[in-house]
Amino acid sequence: MSAQAINSSTHVNPMTEHTPAIAPIPSAYSPHNHQHCVTSALQRASKICKTQGVRLTATRERVLELVWQSHRALGAYDLMAELAKDGRNSAPPTVYRALEFLQKMGLVHRIASLNAFIGCPHPGEQHSGCFLICQQCQRVQEMKGHNIQRLIEQESNASGFSMTSSIIEVAGLCPNCQTPSDDKQGQEQEQKER
Amino acid sequence: MSAQAINSSTHVNPMTEHTPAIAPIPSAYSPHNHQHCVTSALQRASKICKTQGVRLTATRERVLELVWQSHRALGAYDLMAELAKDGRNSAPPTVYRALEFLQKMGLVHRIASLNAFIGCPHPGEQHSGCFLICQQCQRVQEMKGHNIQRLIEQESNASGFSMTSSIIEVAGLCPNCQTPSDDKQGQEQEQKER
DNA sequence: AAGATTAATGTTATAATATAACATTATGAT
DNA sequence: ATCATAATGTTATATTATAACATTAATCTT
Numbered sequence: 001m002s003a004q005a006i007n008s009s010t011h012v013n014p015m016t017e018h019t020p021a022i023a024p025i026p027s028a029y030s031p032h033n034h035q036h037c038v039t040s041a042l043q044r045a046s047k048i049c050k051t052q053g054v055r056l057t058a059t060r061e062r063v064l065e066l067v068w069q070s071h072r073a074l075g076a077y078d079l080m081a082e083l084a085k086d087g088r089n090s091a092p093p094t095v096y097r098a099l100e101f102l103q104k105m106g107l108v109h110r111i112a113s114l115n116a117f118i119g120c121p122h123p124g125e126q127h128s129g130c131f132l133i134c135q136q137c138q139r140v141q142e143m144k145g146h147n148i149q150r151l152i153e154q155e156s157n158a159s160g161f162s163m164t165s166s167i168i169e170v171a172g173l174c175p176n177c178q179t180p181s182d183d184k185q186g187q188e189q190e191q192k193e194r
Numbered sequence: 195m196s197a198q199a200i201n202s203s204t205h206v207n208p209m210t211e212h213t214p215a216i217a218p219i220p221s222a223y224s225p226h227n228h229q230h231c232v233t234s235a236l237q238r239a240s241k242i243c244k245t246q247g248v249r250l251t252a253t254r255e256r257v258l259e260l261v262w263q264s265h266r267a268l269g270a271y272d273l274m275a276e277l278a279k280d281g282r283n284s285a286p287p288t289v290y291r292a293l294e295f296l297q298k299m300g301l302v303h304r305i306a307s308l309n310a311f312i313g314c315p316h317p318g319e320q321h322s323g324c325f326l327i328c329q330q331c332q333r334v335q336e337m338k339g340h341n342i343q344r345l346i347e348q349e350s351n352a353s354g355f356s357m358t359s360s361i362i363e364v365a366g367l368c369p370n371c372q373t374p375s376d377d378k379q380g381q382e383q384e385q386k387e388r
Numbered sequence: 389a390a391g392a393t394t395a396a397t398g399t400t401a402t403a404a405t406a407t408a409a410c411a412t413t414a415t416g417a418t
Numbered sequence: 419a420t421c422a423t424a425a426t427g428t429t430a431t432a433t434t435a436t437a438a439c440a441t442t443a444a445t446c447t448t
Binding site: 251 | 424425426427428429434
């Protein structure tokens with residue numbers, strides 16, 4: 001329902017465009033019209049699934065949309081509750097299967113330290129991200145962290161270890177939450193983000 | 195019971211000795227007399243708790259010993275089962291409390307990706323480790339990873355994020371498990387390790 | 389388009405991990 | 419010895435995740 005129809009609202013930078021581009025996802029910590037995040041995440045997903053020849057079914061798309069309802073990580077049972085509001089039945093396996101699919105497609109990540117899931121802002125292929133988790137506002141920002149990955153691989157190798165994947169989760173305070181409680185910050189920072 | 199009495203078996207390198215030293219923990223992947231790991235882990239713990247003025251009670255010490263029964267991460271319910279064999283009653287809170295204490299003292303780490311716990315080979319103060327987790331033999335090796343920590347902190351800062359702690363868990367194959375199945379490898383590699 | 393095949397979802401039950409809340413016991417301090 | 423605190427016991431329950439099998443939907447073949 002929500003994935004198509006919105007191509008018109010995408011801003012395309014003429015400098016970098018070669019193929020119909022989708023607006024990049026802004027930082028979790030900067031004020032932005034959050035609907036753009038949702039929209040472009042769904043657009044990306046649609047494109048990726050089409051390319052890969054896999055099916056972005058209604059449930060899967062809805063779960064992805066729900067995961068993107070904010071820049072906070074959402075638990076599987078939170079997602080279940082949201083699906084229930086939609087009128088869908090949805091037992092745990094429904095949600096976990098959708099999440100498994102979305103993870104396999106590189107569209108969402110699981111945050112191990114939170115037992116929760118977050119949308120990937122630069123999906124494409126499966127990859128390990130590097131997550132900055134604000135202990136105050138709970139927002140999660142994914143960094144690409146190629147340097148970090150490379151260093152970890154180097155040091156692993158130096159120990160004779162052959163890395164296949166890695167989990168990097170950083171807890172701390174996001175830019176907004178470092179200055180103690182203007183209290184406006186988290187509140188109207190993002191439009192429509194719940 | 196097992197923590198004292200064994201000081202005699204400690205080998206001290208006269209080159210590096212200044213204070214009654216405790217033998218360092220060898221790599222999880224190299225063959226070694228594993229009893230030394232257990233013994234010295236308990237010695238370290240005893241010393242640390244004494245210094246900090248906290249109590250290494252029987253349960254806490256036993257849980258630490260159990261965590262050190264191998265270089266594999268052990269789940270809380272595995273630990274419970276072992277305690278039960280000892281004749282202790284031990285409901286979940288018993289184990290989780292002991293683990294919480296041991297984590298606070300920097301004596302064990304929780305591996306988020308495994309929901310399991312591992313002894314720290316270089317305890318002293320609380321710290322975030324960097325864990326190499328073998329997908330084949332399940333052994334976990336902690337690296338110090340100062341460079342990695344520093345880089346993560348740098349890159350976090352570059353995003354305006356103020357890091358307080360981090361989780362780094364690397365999955366892959368340990369040196370032994372890279373060469374496919376000599377099959378002797380894991381088996382008698384370590385003495386008495388279960 | 390009908391039937392076969394595969395993929396996805398529904399459904400029920402349960403496993404695995406973790407914590408809350410309050411009662412009791414042990415320890416250390418005065 | 420008494421008090422205060424810390425640790426543990428105990429019961430119950432919350433939270434997260436998966437197994438196993440039934441059903442439905444989508445796609446492919448002819």
